[in-house]
Amino acid sequence: xxxxxxxxxxxxxxxxxxxxxxxxxxxxxxxxxxxxxxxxxxxxxxxxxxxxxxxxxxxxxxxxxxxxxxxxxxxxxxxxxxxxxxxxxxxxxxxxxxxxxxxxxxxxxxxxxxxxxxxxxxxxxxxxxxxxxxxxxxxxxxxxxxxxxxxxxxxxxxxxxxxxxxxxxxxxxxxxxxxxxxxxxx
Numbered sequence: 504x505x506x507x508x509x510x511x512x513x514x515x516x517x518x519x520x521x522x523x524x525x526x527x528x529x530x531x532x533x534x535x536x537x538x539x540x541x542x543x544x545x546x547x548x549x550x551x552x553x554x555x556x557x558x559x560x561x562x563x564x565x566x567x568x569x570x571x572x573x574x575x576x577x578x579x580x581x582x583x584x585x586x587x588x589x590x591x592x593x594x595x596x597x598x599x600x601x602x603x604x605x606x607x608x609x610x611x612x613x614x615x616x617x618x619x620x621x622x623x624x625x626x627x628x629x630x631x632x633x634x635x636x637x638x639x640x641x642x643x644x645x646x647x648x649x650x651x652x653x654x655x656x657x658x659x660x661x662x663x664x665x666x667x668x669x670x671x672x673x674x675x676x677x678x679x680x681x682x683x684x685x686x687x688x689x
Contacts, residue, residue, distance in 0.1 A: 540663050541664035542591070550651040553578065582647060620682060641661075
């Protein structure tokens, strides 16, 4: 009777596989936090005494006083007020999709049922979709602000979103790869 129970239980995961999967989950969680910070703050570019963002446009006046407005047409950048709408939608949606992907990754590790492998794969695919949305948002913002770009002008929150997109890609690909290595298809 005990042998039948052990036979139905399935193969145990190795320590190395559990460690890799845990690291992927941790890195996705870090990417979600970085992306959330970048979206909520939204001030991504400082150029010529002006701070351009997804939600605000700010000018530096009287030395260091920051005056911010939500009317992006005051920035006098062609297409900024209309162009940031899909950009902020993409990066915001990337965070939401990544949270669902992270949830599936964690659930697949906690509840090791017959669908755990499928949940892990679906979570990894959602993380890759987050990468596509996030990277498209970052690239679109850079194209929109091409006349004002300098490497030192990008703010810390822009780099948070850039790194989050990179982490989404690495962890989505790694998640799919570790799943295919540990559970080869028949």
